[in-house]
Amino acid sequence: MLELRHFRYFIAVAEELHFGKAAQRLFMTQPPLSMQIRQLEETVGVPLIVRDSRPISLTAAGEVFLIQAKEVLRQSESAIKHAQLTSVGKEGHLIIAVTSASVFSILSQLIATFKQSYPYVSLEFKEMVSKDQIEALNQNDINIGLIRSPVDQKKINIMPVQVEPIVVAIPKGSDLADFESIPVDVLDGTALIGFAPDTAEYFCKLSEKLFTTHNIKPLIVQTATQLHTIIALVAAGLGIALVPESAGRINIENFVLRPLALDSPPQAELCLAWNKNDHNPAISSFLELLK
């Protein structure tokens, strides 16, 4: 049966063109080396070395076999190296799911930092709402989720990566835009663009809580799922909206952000989520870098 040993021995003989020197290089004696080469030639089925001349020489078949043999050894070295790199999370592949809103926050910076430290870990992104992310994490369809909602499943670990205050988005030129901060009771009865309850549950509930706490009833004139849609509607003058501070990164004109006049305004959390049973080492690399 052909083994790597045969390749190693043949390369030594082919390069030294001298059984004795080759054996010395391999820290062994000539006879067994001779035997192994003979065995190799038998498995290959053709002579690789011309022995009836000194120095010995390679047959044409031996010449091509030498090149291929080196390639085989190089490949097996590479197999080990790649396995090692993968094992410590320096190489590999990560599938990261993001909610549309999180795209505007710190994600881009995060990716850049990660790619700098782990250039050989390829990243794949999928856009998913939080509920689908949890499902995908459970089924190992994705490695990391980037979500708002706190998860209550023991298989899923979470780690907050960003906490940002909820602020008020106001059409440019509106009277409210002149305030430096917005007193909460001003919102009572005001036209407001809200997050859709079914697809943007987290922000929706965050707002509702604020309203009930302060006993306010704004006039929700429109709902939307995507953050940038809401900002676009605000900019169009349809009303104001309660949005995370990172909405400021959205490239739309004609709106301003003002903080709420509260000691402790509502906070929106952005969390990394991953399956505890997913042992892809690149996940650890990713998490480690965020601390």
Next chain:
Amino acid sequence: MLELRHFRYFIAVAEELHFGKAAQRLFMTQPPLSMQIRQLEETVGVPLIVRDSRPISLTAAGEVFLIQAKEVLRQSESAIKHAQLTSVGKEGHLIIAVTSASVFSILSQLIATFKQSYPYVSLEFKEMVSKDQIEALNQNDINIGLIRSPVDQKKINIMPVQVEPIVVAIPKGSDLADFESIPVDVLDGTALIGFAPDTAEYFCKLSEKLFTTHNIKPLIVQTATQLHTIIALVAAGLGIALVPESAGRINIENFVLRPLALDSPPQAELCLAWNKNDHNPAISSFLELLK
């Protein structure tokens, strides 16, 4: 020490995801298989298989190692196959020397036939005068020479591939062109384009022999090395010339070929020459095809 065995075993386990099934597939029992896999993991330095769950699964490192392991096995198979093909001359490289580019016209058909039977033998051509070819054959710089002169060296084998009569090249419209064949004594005193004695020794001597045998003294108005140069000079009307019949393939107008009016006109031989000690199997393939 890592061996191909480890790759073979790992692939079986990784594909079956079951030590027992894998062992069965490898015609062995589980325990030694388990040992070998453990050995493999030790040499690689990282765990490749997750054992603490059933069915067993691969680590991320194991996944990449599986792909690489298959590649290593594929490569070693390929090494054997290529060595075998090379050994029987179905694969390889031949360096063929020709005396002048014009020989290509004769060769082209030969090359096409060879390429059809041996598509994986690459051919390389070099232009060399006969003397240099012999030298190159001795030094194994070329594998095959295509020459006119008979070689007198015991290391060099030769085989004639083409025998053609010497004919007379005549400018179109010349009086001689009206003859169907040219009596030799007509050449006496006629303006003639000759081969250069130093670089086209073979043709030169062939002509000289004809002249002395028939006691003729033509007027050599010009000499040239290359056949197509001589034909060009004939076509230009400078004189006639004694050339091999294959000159008819040269794509020049304004000249005609006429046979010599002799029972046994001089013959020009084209020979293949190769070094007896050059065991490149592709040479045999080439020679075999010419018979």
Next chain:
DNA sequence: GGCGGTTACGTAAGGCGTAAGAATT
């Protein structure tokens, strides 16, 4: 005749099989 590769033979390492043990479902 010396250098270099092969053949002959003895040894010892190690791969493999059998049997018993541990762990997961």
Next chain:
DNA sequence: AATTCTTACGCCTTACGTAACCGCC
């Protein structure tokens, strides 16, 4: 409790070393 992987141990293959034997320069 059953299936499945691991540990323990003995055998037997085989790779390797030593010694003697050819075959070229």
